[in-house]
Amino acid sequence: MKITAIEAIPYAIPYTHPLKFASGEVTTADHILVRIHTDAGITGTADAPPRPYTYGETQTSIKVIVEDVFGPEIIGLDPFDREKVHEVMDRTINNQVAKGAVDIALWDLVGKALQIPVHKLLGGYTDSMRVSHMLGFKPAEELLEEAQRFGQEYGITTFKLKVGRRPLSLDIEACHVLREGLGDDVEIYLDANRGWSANEAMEVLRQTADLGLTMLEEPCDAKEAMSRRRLVDHSPIPIVADESVPTAGDASRELLSGGANAICIKTARSGFTEATEILGLCTGLGVDVTMGNQIDTQVGSMATVTFGAAHRASSARAGELSNFLDMSDDLLADPIQIHNGRISVRDLPGVGAEIDEDKLNHYRIDK
Ligand code: MUC
Ligand code: MG
Structure with missing residues (x-):
């Protein structure tokens, strides 16, 4: 089998509830859909x-890197020869999100060619992942309301709270309100x-030490x-x-230097290949x-479930999988369901993320 074309399709889907955090804010999913044809x-x-x-x-840099820098070198290769594709991509430093998408698209191809779900190819450990929901910047009472709603509607019992605000009291208060309102059994x-x-x-750790x-x-x-090493040395959690760790090399450096x-x-x-190395x-x-x-x-969440559920270590903790719920629409033909706080893998060849072509045509911004 030979790769004949690689497309990077820009599209934009608005969020109904923007997510705000210390380094930015997302109001529109202005992403790229990468497609590798054979x-x-x-x-x-x-x-x-x-x-x-x-x-x-x-969005522009990913399109250019995928189509103009990697594309000409990748076209003609066999998608099963993933290491050759990585050799091409490794010549260029950074651009991890572009590389990650090419890697996942290759795994999707391999799974489809073999008629096997990629979660089975990667490790086949379990068939679902527990979901952790990410809470963006909001007043403490609204955070509590959101967490309680996600608990009731979806059975989610793990929450990641976005912090990093000043004064520190804003986040410290949010931690206390969430713990008090959600009880001790919620992570x-x-x-x-x-x-x-x-x-x-x-x-912040000192002032939240009793909150678990x-x-x-x-x-x-x-x-x-x-100072980060000092923090790691002194932190009880x-x-x-x-x-700081998109690659296995970065993860090695952070772990060996005591920064995490x-x-x-x-x-x-990280795609599935580099994620496997990091794991x-x-x-x-x-x-x-x-x-x-x-x-x-x-x-993207289907890709995370595919990788996370495939291995023991990556499925041990709840995965952050629910923020697509804040989007006004999506491209997946068969929408993801969250039942009892879990998302299941799909027993379909490949990653199991079939695209609704009408929606792609509607949301793509290059036509
Ligand atoms: C996170 O874990 O940091 C915010 C920016 C990004 O790339 O991911 C999110 C969530
Ligand atoms: Mg983070």
């Missing part, structure tokens, strides 16, 4: 969510998206190496590296992982 008539698909404020990639953890200094993070918070993600910039002692894996920026590194070192959400559509 001479066997099989197409692999993946979603690329640009996060300019985090990784510097944009709550924090993500500051580099909004604080390490010392500020330490102060389980993790703190990306409290400050990982570049603050010494794991300090999770997220945007848990890792967030996002398939949108292996973490299990080898005895470090917890979480499956993160790059503010994904249902197409």
